[in-house]
Amino acid sequence: MTRVVVIGASVGGVTVAQSLRELGFDGEIVLLEAGVGLPYQRPPLSKAVLLGQDPGTADLIDGPGLMAIGVEFRPGARALGLDLARRRLRLPGEELGFDELVIACGASATVPTHLEHLVAGGAHLLRTREDAVGLSDALEQSRRLIVLGGGVLGSEIASAATARGVPTTLLSRTEQGVGPLRGALSAPLLPLHRAHGVDVRTEVSDVGRVAGGWSAQAREGEVCADTLVLAVGVHATADWLADSLPVGPDGIRCDASGRVAPGVWAIGDAADRAGGRHEVSRRTQAAAVAEASTVAAALVGLPTRPAALPYFWSDIHGVRVQAAGRISPRAVIEVVERSVTGDPVAFVAAEEGVVAGAAAWGSPRAFRSARSLLGTSGVLEEIAR
Ligand SMILES: Cc1cc2nc3c(=O)[nH]c(=O)nc-3n(C[C@H](O)[C@H](O)[C@H](O)COP(=O)(O)OP(=O)(O)OC[C@H]3O[C@@H](n4cnc5c(N)ncnc54)[C@H](O)[C@@H]3O)c2cc1C
The missing domain is CATH 3.50.50.60 (FAD/NAD(P)-binding domain)
Structure with missing residues (x-):
């Protein structure tokens, strides 16, 4: 039976496991997690737990949920090293073999x-x-x-x-x-x-x-x-793999589908994905989920899906900040919507006249409207008129 080992039980790792089952994978899934306790997601840590809410609000999946999808979840199991040739991981006091390895070990505070x-x-x-x-x-x-x-x-x-x-x-x-x-x-x-x-x-x-x-x-x-x-930044938690895999300053280098080496994949905050990475798609929950789904599809032999539209959100003082698409330093930024008091609400980022990115502050409706302009041209000329 094929054994998929997933390193890291946060949003990336758990999504891989769930997607594999949804796609009909009937092999073994082992989910390793260095931390203790049930898998959780991070956005609610700053948006709910810091407000004094129950830390359980960050839970991703509970024990019965993990059992229902037939995953062997191992909290407290930190992967310490990888022997690529022998296809084995070194864990505290033991070795674990794998057929396919998905590295979803995220990032750490710098x-x-x-x-x-x-x-x-x-x-x-x-x-x-x-x-x-x-x-x-x-x-x-x-x-x-x-x-x-x-x-x-x-x-x-x-x-x-x-x-x-x-x-x-x-x-x-x-x-x-x-x-x-x-x-x-x-x-x-x-x-x-x-x-x-x-x-x-x-x-x-x-x-x-x-x-x-x-x-x-x-x-x-x-x-x-x-x-x-x-709160001065994060870096991929990838140093422990530097002897066995291509690890650069932005994480584990992989191709656009997440492939690092035969049977080895990297997703989420740990991965430095070829081509597809830029500000909106870097180290976001949406990127980790999309990359997990792509890798799960590849593992069951389905064709690689087109990359999801990069998306980022945050909540600051009750204001939802959203961005989608590509916002590169060389893009021309234009305000496409203002509040009644004249403050900017929604923006587009255009490259060579074509809208590549959209963002908005405090208005999901204005965000949807700005996002609908993605791929269009002539917006800047219209604003200028
Ligand atoms: C406080 C906070 C708020 C955020 N808010 C937002 C937001 O509003 N919007 C947004 O888009 N993104 C947000 N993010 C970013 C988002 O949470 C990350 O992009 C996302 O969690 C990445 O998921 P991941 O699964 O790749 O990695 P991670 O969530 O970092 O998880 C990696 C897991 O791997 C485990 N691990 C590490 N090394 C090993 C090892 N050697 N062996 C076994 N396990 C290991 C770790 O313990 C961890 O559980 C926020 C992040 C933080 C910290």
């Missing part, structure tokens, strides 16, 4: 060397459910929070903390940006944070420990807080 002492001194990170519970508990007592990092995760944390009444300082680079929405596309972010009382500071020169907490120096002056969280 802590640059010069910031390591902050984490050693008690600064929080946010990647796992345990991180979210720890930070949520800290917010319960906190008199001020400093968030280091003004990207999507830092913005979501600031949003949750202010919603819980914790005065929050967000330390950001000068240029504001949320996920793939940078430059003109991120214009609504700064006023949104300020309207919700977030103290946004830039040009941070120093962050360190002081009696009773933390201090940070920024262009706008010094700020002190009793809670600090770092």
Whole structure:
């Protein structure tokens, strides 16, 4: 019987297992997970658990659900190494053979060397459910929070903390940006944070420990807080495979279908997919799900499906931010819809006159409308008229 081993039981790994069964795969599926507990997804960690909601809201699938799809789920089983020639994985105290291997081991919070002492001194990170519970508990007592990092995760944390009444300082680079929405596309972010009382500071020169907490120096002056969280980026959790597979700075290199080597596949945040990766499709839940479905289809011998439209969303201060398609740095950005007060709501990103990407702030309807322009031309000329 064919044995598929999946490394990582988050949204990518669980979707592979579910898709395989839906497509009629009747072989063995072993789902390895380094963490403990049931599989969960990450978006609710910053959008619900940090607000004090039950950590169970992040659950992806329960025990009976895993049994129903006939998956051997192994929590606490961290894959330590891969012997490609012998088609075996090294686990703590044993080896596990596979016919097909799907690597869905995701990403980890990045802590640059010069910031390591902050984490050693008690600064929080946010990647796992345990991180979210720890930070949520800290917010319960906190008199001020400093968030280091003004990207999507830092913005979501600031949003949750202010919603819980914790005065929050967000330390950001000068240029504001949320996920793939940078430059003109991120214009609504700064006023949104300020309207919700977030103290946004830039040009941070120093962050360190002081009696009773933390201090940070920024262009706008010094700020002190009793809670600090770092949200300065993520990197693929792929170092452990560097001896056996092509691993680069963006993760495990694979072709457009996710294939790394014969019988070895990579998906989601761990994968550095040829050609198809750009800002909107990088490290998003939608990308992990789409890539999992593609690999499952390939494993049962179905033709590779066309790639799904890249999609990203976030919720910041109750405002839904959405983007789809391709938004490259060389795209021309145009506002296609404004609010009654003249604030930009929906944008398109055009390359050589053709709309390649769409984004909107706080209006799923405006987003649908902007997204419907994907692939069209002449939009920019119409706006200019
Ligand atoms: C707080 C937060 C909020 C987010 N919000 C959004 C959002 O609003 N919208 C959006 O599109 N995306 C969001 N994301 C990103 C999204 O969650 C990721 O893109 C998605 O989780 C990637 O899924 P994955 O399965 O590839 O990897 P991961 O979710 O990172 O899961 C990888 C799993 O593999 C396990 N693992 C790692 N190494 C090993 C090993 N050696 N052996 C066994 N198991 C291993 C890990 O423990 C982990 O459970 C958010 C992420 C975070 C952290």
